[in-house]
Amino acid sequence: MLWLPAISPVFKRLRAVCNNHLFSARGLDATRAMREEKVRELVGCLRDRHAGQVVNVGVVMLSGMFNLMSNVLFSEDVIDLKSDDAQELERLLNDAIEEITKPNLSDLFSLLSKLDLQGHGRNFALYIKKLYDFFDRVISRRQSAGGEKNVDYLGVLLQLHSEDQFSLQTIKSFILDLFVAGTSTTALTVEWTLAELLRHPAVMSKVRGELQEVLGSKEHPDESDMDKLPYLRTVVMEIMRLHPPAPLMMPHLAMADGAEVGGFPVPKGTKVIVNVWAIMRDPASWEQPEAFMPERFLGTGLDFRGVDARAFVPFGAGRRQCPGMPVATRSVMLILASLLHAFEWSLPYGMQPCDVDVRDRFGTSLNMVTPLKAVPTPVWH
Ligand code: HEM
Incomplete structure (x- = not known):
């Protein structure tokens, strides 16, 4: 899906x-539990x-997101949370993402792309093959489990496959897209x-106050509680404005002549990569754009x-x-509400908010x- 043009019939079906x-x-709702x-x-x-220990927050969140995503996708854990070693799928995805984001001469000089001078194309193809092999095994396990009905995404996609809507190859690519697009964005x-809340203790205590008021002694919030947490929501919106985890949109294509950016014409057919990070820090639209101020969203009706x-x-x-x-907004809200209600978060010894x-x-x-390091101290023992 990530690489298909928007006019492609497969893109439209996906x-x-x-x-x-x-x-x-x-x-x-089917995957909420x-x-x-x-x-x-x-x-x-x-x-x-x-x-009570210093944790590398990003690493723990990414592992948690891997399992959340793999369960919603195909009802299996891909990470053993009790182990510190990166596991197969995590390693393969990291390698593939690292390869594709390395500077590549072929991107600048398209005539060179066939030669693949730096070997990025070959390496990337190898990682992708290994990822497809991984998902092949997942699909085989599911198919050999017989007619068991699953509510996960693979269950939905295999049902559509049996109605001849999608090939298994399309399903594998799509699962890979969802993994790549959904895990690190949410974890980040x-x-x-957490970083901005530790930097702004007054906002942290306001968020935790809201959680205490809404959840009280309920140890684990559920998704139905999220609508009752408007302040946490504004905090998440402000985070996404100031630190958008995906700072660039996918490449878009100018569909018609006549568009103009900063006085320059953008001819039909131009590949356009929009920088959402810059848009959301534009002083023409945002007061004090560099400041972390969740209150700016209160009462705006923005979603x-x-x-x-x-x-x-x-x-x-x-x-x-x-x-x-x-699903991203539900997951982010649920993870944050759970982490902030279950733990007092503090900075490693000697560090100040600033x-x-x-x-x-x-x-x-x-x-x-x-990368953020912080100490979770459980509220309940
Ligand atoms: C906080 C989390 C997330 C953020 C901030 C985010 C942001 C984005 C952005 C900016 C784009 C490009 C949109 C454009 O070009 O107009 C995108 C595309 C995409 N996202 Fe997300 N995303 C998040 C989570 C997820 C999750 C959880 C999934 C799936 C489970 C997902 C699936 C996708 C897919 C498949 C695309 C490609 C769409 C296309 O090519 O047409 N994302 N995302």
Whole structure:
């Protein structure tokens, strides 16, 4: 899906599956219990293995997201949360992403692309093959389990395969797309949020106050609680404005002549890569754009979908806008509510709030220059 043109019939069918099945209200409810269970496991892992210790927040969140995503996709864990070693799927994805994001001469001089001078094309093809082999084994296990009905995404896709709508190859590529697009973006949002909250103790205590008021002694929130947490929601929106985990939209294509950017004409057929990071820090649209101020969203009526006039576009815009937005917002809210209600978060010994480094490293995803380290202390023992 990531690489198909928006006019391709397969793209349109995949988009329809997202809207009508996977991320529709019914589809989301069908997989809700799995997300809640995986978030509870993440909290349990932090409590059992890391209580009172300094943790690398991004690493733990990414592992948790891998399992959340793999369960929603095909009802299997791909990470052993009790082990510190990177596991097969994590290693393969990291290698493939590293390969594809290396500077490539062929991107600049298309005549060179056939020669693949730096070997990126060959290496990437090898990683992709290994990833497909991995998903082949997942699909075979499912098929050999017989007619068992699964509510996960693979169950939906195999049903459509049996109706001749999708080939197994399309299903494998699509599962890979969802993994790549959905795991690190969600994990990064959680990491950035904890970083800004540790840097701004007053906002942290307001968020935790809201959680205490809404959840009280309920140890594990569920997704139905999320609508009762408007302040946490504004915090997440402000994080996505200031630190959008996907700072660039997917390449879009100018569909007609006549568009203009900064006085330059953009001819039909031009590949356009929109920088949402810059749009959401534009002083023409945002007061004090560099400041972390969740209150700016209170009472605006804005939601994650974004409204052009205010230039809030963390999930992109138009036909290629992120199809996973409904599940991403539910997951981010649930993970944060659970982590902030179950633990007091503090900085490693000797660090002050102002020492939290919130500089970002611009790339296909927006990582922290200094990965966040923090200490979770359980509220309940
Ligand atoms: C906080 C989490 C997330 C953020 C900030 C985010 C952001 C984005 C952005 C900016 C785009 C490009 C949109 C454009 O070009 O207009 C995108 C595309 C995409 N996202 Fe997300 N995303 C997130 C989570 C997810 C999740 C959880 C999934 C799936 C489970 C997902 C699936 C996709 C897919 C498949 C595309 C490609 C759409 C296309 O090519 O038409 N994303 N996302």
